[in-house]
Amino acid sequence: MKLLFCSARSASVLLREDGDYYLPFPVALSLNGENLGEERRSLVSLFGLLPDTEYELSLFRPGADPETLSFRTESETCTLDVRRFGASGDGSTDDTPALQAAIACCPPGGRVLLPPGRYLSGPLFLRSHITLELQKDAVLALSTDRSRFPILPGVTFPTCGEKDLLLGSQEGNPLDSFAAALTGVEVEDVNLIGEGIIDGQGPDGDWWVRPKEKNRSWRGNLLLLERCKRITVQGLTFRNSPFWNLHPLFSEDLDFLNVNVEAPSNSPNTDGFDPESCRRIRLLGALFSVGDDCIAIKSGKIWQGRELKIPCEDLEIAYCAMLDGHGGVTVGSEMAGGVRRVRVHHCWMRGNDRGLRIKSRRGRGRQAVVDDIRFEDIRMEGVKMPLVVNCMYFCDPDGHSAFVQSRDPQPVDEGTPTIGSIVFERVRAEGCQACAGYILGLPEQPVESLTVRDSVFSFRENAPALVPAMAENVPAVHNRGFIARFIRELKVENVTMDRIDGPMVAEE
Amino acid sequence: MSESRYPDSVCSFLSAHGGGHLCSGALAEMPEVVRVFRASAPCGEADPLGPAHLAWLSAMADCISAMDERVYEHVRALMDLFRASIFAAPRDQLLGEDAWRPLLDRGIQLGLLPEDLYGSLPARPHVAVPDLLCGVKGGSRS
Numbered sequence: 001m002k003l004l005f006c007s008a009r010s011a012s013v014l015l016r017e018d019g020d021y022y023l024p025f026p027v028a029l030s031l032n033g034e035n036l037g038e039e040r041r042s043l044v045s046l047f048g049l050l051p052d053t054e055y056e057l058s059l060f061r062p063g064a065d066p067e068t069l070s071f072r073t074e075s076e077t078c079t080l081d082v083r084r085f086g087a088s089g090d091g092s093t094d095d096t097p098a099l100q101a102a103i104a105c106c107p108p109g110g111r112v113l114l115p116p117g118r119y120l121s122g123p124l125f126l127r128s129h130i131t132l133e134l135q136k137d138a139v140l141a142l143s144t145d146r147s148r149f150p151i152l153p154g155v156t157f158p159t160c161g162e163k164d165l166l167l168g169s170q171e172g173n174p175l176d177s178f179a180a181a182l183t184g185v186e187v188e189d190v191n192l193i194g195e196g197i198i199d200g201q202g203p204d205g206d207w208w209v210r211p212k213e214k215n216r217s218w219r220g221n222l223l224l225l226e227r228c229k230r231i232t233v234q235g236l237t238f239r240n241s242p243f244w245n246l247h248p249l250f251s252e253d254l255d256f257l258n259v260n261v262e263a264p265s266n267s268p269n270t271d272g273f274d275p276e277s278c279r280r281i282r283l284l285g286a287l288f289s290v291g292d293d294c295i296a297i298k299s300g301k302i303w304q305g306r307e308l309k310i311p312c313e314d315l316e317i318a319y320c321a322m323l324d325g326h327g328g329v330t331v332g333s334e335m336a337g338g339v340r341r342v343r344v345h346h347c348w349m350r351g352n353d354r355g356l357r358i359k360s361r362r363g364r365g366r367q368a369v370v371d372d373i374r375f376e377d378i379r380m381e382g383v384k385m386p387l388v389v390n391c392m393y394f395c396d397p398d399g400h401s402a403f404v405q406s407r408d409p410q411p412v413d414e415g416t417p418t419i420g421s422i423v424f425e426r427v428r429a430e431g432c433q434a435c436a437g438y439i440l441g442l443p444e445q446p447v448e449s450l451t452v453r454d455s456v457f458s459f460r461e462n463a464p465a466l467v468p469a470m471a472e473n474v475p476a477v478h479n480r481g482f483i484a485r486f487i488r489e490l491k492v493e494n495v496t497m498d499r500i501d502g503p504m505v506a507e508e
Numbered sequence: 509m510s511e512s513r514y515p516d517s518v519c520s521f522l523s524a525h526g527g528g529h530l531c532s533g534a535l536a537e538m539p540e541v542v543r544v545f546r547a548s549a550p551c552g553e554a555d556p557l558g559p560a561h562l563a564w565l566s567a568m569a570d571c572i573s574a575m576d577e578r579v580y581e582h583v584r585a586l587m588d589l590f591r592a593s594i595f596a597a598p599r600d601q602l603l604g605e606d607a608w609r610p611l612l613d614r615g616i617q618l619g620l621l622p623e624d625l626y627g628s629l630p631a632r633p634h635v636a637v638p639d640l641l642c643g644v645k646g647g648s649r650s
Contacts, residue, residue: 155584157591159622173580214577303581397535397578 001059001069004043004284005232005257007131007191008051008076009111012234012257013069014043014284014319015059020348020379021287021321028060042319042346043285045235045258047136047195051076076131077109082119089117091141096122099140106130114138114196122148123179123220128187134196134236142181142198142222142242144205149178151217152224167226169249170218172276172301172334178220180247186227193234198222200241202267207242211268219243219269225251233259240264244271245290250310251278258285265324267291272325274298277310277337286320294325294352297342298334301396305336305367312337317344324351328383331370332359333395335417338369345376355386355429356422359393359470361404362442364417371420371448380429385468386457387437389419389447391486392471405472407485409444419447427455434477436497436504438468441486449489452482458498481505514574521548521567538575538582545571545586549593557597557605565593569614591620 005012016023019042029036031046032055049055052075059067080102083089087098099121102112108129116137123142126132134140143149152168154175167185168177181198184190200222202208207219222241225231228251237260238245245261248254256273263270270291275281276298288294299305299312312335322328328349331339349355356375360368380386394400403410410416419441429436436457441447465476468483477483481497481504484490490505497504513533514522522530527544530537545568550560568590575583594602594615602608603626615621 153619155587155619157620157622170577173577175577175580301580303584306581397538397576401536 001057001067003069003071005234005255006071006073007193007232007234008074009049009131009133010045010047010193010234011049011055011071011073012043012045012285013057015039016042017346019319020346020377021285021319022348025061030058030060032056041285043258045285047193047235049073075109076111077107079111079113080106081113081115083115087114087117087119089115089119091118091120093120094122094143095119096124096143100124103127103130103132114140114194121181123150124182125179126182126184126187126190129189131191131193132182134194134198136195138194138196140181140196140198142200144201144207146178146205146216149217149220151176152179152183168218169226169247169276172298172304172336174304175218177218178242180221180224182223184225184228184231187231188229190228190230191232191234192223192236193232195235197237197239199239202240202242202263202270205242208268221245221247223247225249225254227251229253231255232257235259237262240267241270243269244274246273248275248278248281250276252280254278254281256281256283256286260287261290261294263290265291271296275312275315276300276334277304277308277312279311279313281315283315283317284319287323288321288325289323290325292325293327293330293357294322296327296330297339298332299337299339301334302336302363302365305338305365308337309367310337311367311369312339313341315342317342318346320347322347322349322352326353327357328352328355328380330354330357330359331373333361333393335360335370336364336368338367338371339373340369340371340420342372343374343376344378345374346378348379348381349383350381352383353385354388355380355383356388356424358389358419358422359395360391360417360419361393361395361399362391362410362417363398363404363415366414366416368417369420370418373421374423374425375427376423376425378427380427380432382431383429384433384466385435385438386427386429386432387424387439388469389422389439389441389450390469390471391417391419391442391445391447392440394470394472400472407443410442412444416442416445418445421448422450424450424452424455427452427457429455429457432457432459433463434466434468435480435483436500437482437484438474439482439484439487439490440469440471440474443486447487449491450484450487451491451493452495453491453493455495456498457481457495459500461499483508513576515570517567518571518574521563533574535576535579538579541571542582542585545589549589557601557608561593562608562611565590566611569611569618569620572620573618587620590615594621
């Protein structure tokens with residue numbers, strides 16, 4: 001067992017390293033001798049702990065000696081119960097002032113506590129050095145009245161100096177956007193913990209009606225962390241967001257542990273987790289079932305990438321379950337600042353359209369380098385296409401133009417994006433439909449390398465044909481291996497494929 | 509040709525500067541629209557606050573407010589051009605011109621100019637003066 005995180009009131013422990021979201025077999029746990037019951041997940045979070053207290057976690061499985069892990073919780077300066085600030089938790093009273101007051105008054109090292117109840121609230125703003133805990137059966141229900149939401153201005157020009165203040169963000173551009181249910185701007189050392197729920201109430205408001213139209217402002221998130229450092233989000237469930245659920249932006253040293261993200265499969269743009277121009281992020285033990293991509297790694301559109309040059313880098317995504325979203329892990333399409341050193345391992349994907357999907361296009365820029373992306377020890381069930389790399393993604397107003405879609409070499413210039421190294425290792429994909437992988441690079445800038453090693457891909461028998469990539473002139477296929485065009489090196493080692501038509505690797 | 513999404517002032521401006529073919533307002537036209545605005549910067553004019561300069565900035569403000577945010581990089585290019593031009597103008601003269609007042613108010617409303625513009629127009633330009641008008645005419649800035 002390995003302790004990953006410990007606060008004054010909680011801890012997260014990796015029980016074993018050889019499963020995915022689930023352990024290879026169930027185990028029994030006890031804490032200081034008290035039976036916690038059976039556990040099936042690889043990563044577990046413990047709540048209801050006391051500050052500054054020694055704990056011993058024991059793990060039992062048949063036929064093996066018990067394992068134990070000792071740890072001591074952090075200290076805490078005080079707990080502020082939001083009910084003492086006037087919050088009603090009745091689901092109908094606007095509790096925004098009481099909740100915001102509790103956060104604003106919390107001293108460093110303190111905890112703001114939401115006990116069981118339904119707290120109707122508008123967006124709340126975090127402050128540094130506090131813990132916000134939503135206990136089990138506590139729901140922070142986001143108001144559906146957008147007329148009362150604060151707006152984060154996209155760009156505010158400086159009074160003095162050179163640096164613009166960027167706050168509101170929408171799909172890779174600094175644009176006026178509603179604040180998130182929980183918004184952190186330049187905060188540090190914050191823990192957001194508990195078994196409670198942050199509910200965006202998407203179906204009850206108008207967020208999902210004509211979602212691509214700006215209505216007073218662009219839609220906001222459930223959690224926005226902008227220029228934040230050392231934030232841990234642990235155990236919480238995020239549900240029915242107006243827009244992307246979790247959006248860390250220009251932030252670093254973030255942990256997301258055992259979070260659950262839920263939205264209906266037909267809800268528009270309800271991505272699960274969209275880190276944008278961030279570094280050093282761990283996303284471990286998360287469960288996603290959303291209406292768009294489960295995880296989408298980004299670094300801005302053209303202006304942001306060119307002006308700010310902030311890549312998204314050093315991400316670890318492990319022990320997660322990605323169910324039913326369009327993409328399991330997507331890179332882009334807003335990737336103008338570059339994405340590098342992403343390791344996805346020990347994850348389980350089920351029913352996604354694509355497992356790993358990299359989206360780019362001409363014009364994203366010289367900074368738009370996607371490199372060192374690793375998929376290791378991944379289990380896929382019913383994922384239609386395990387890998388798609390598309391450098392001719394037809395997004396944006398000119399996405400269908402010849403400039404983006406031409407298969408003839410174009411000049412390599414400041415708009416040319418780059419795809420470097422991608423590795424698929426120990427991937428077991430069952431129930432594939434279209435193809436094991438579809439790679440469409442640029443003729444003037446081919447994908448540098450793709451290595452697929454020690455992996456198994458098996459297909460549905462007579463699977464329906466699907467178009468594997470959103471680019472012009474890509475035919476629908478089924479039961480195919482790797483289809484690659486404009487790639488410098490494609491290595492396939494110790495790979496087996498079941499029920500495929502044609503060769504394992506085809507260049508077309 | 510699809511219905512124009514630009515205000516009339518922008519269509520007239522584009523037509524007058526050889527960009528009449530752009531008036532459909534299609535999103536894909538935006539880079540060309542920005543190029544036309546840059547190319548038509550009234551640099552070298554004897555009166556830096558003359559009617560040509562005012563018309564250029566007014567059309568640009570109209571265009572900024574009408575442009576689709578999906579092409580932010582082009583909106584941003586016009587925002588920078590607008591601000592740079594304002595901040596490069598002689599301060600006392602600029603604030604003393606009644607004809608310019610609606611444009612300045614518009615700039616404040618669009619968030620391009622500071623709320624306290626009339627009290628604290630920055631003494632030095634946000635972008636170096638030589639780069640403002642003539643320097644961008646060739647479209648070297650992005």
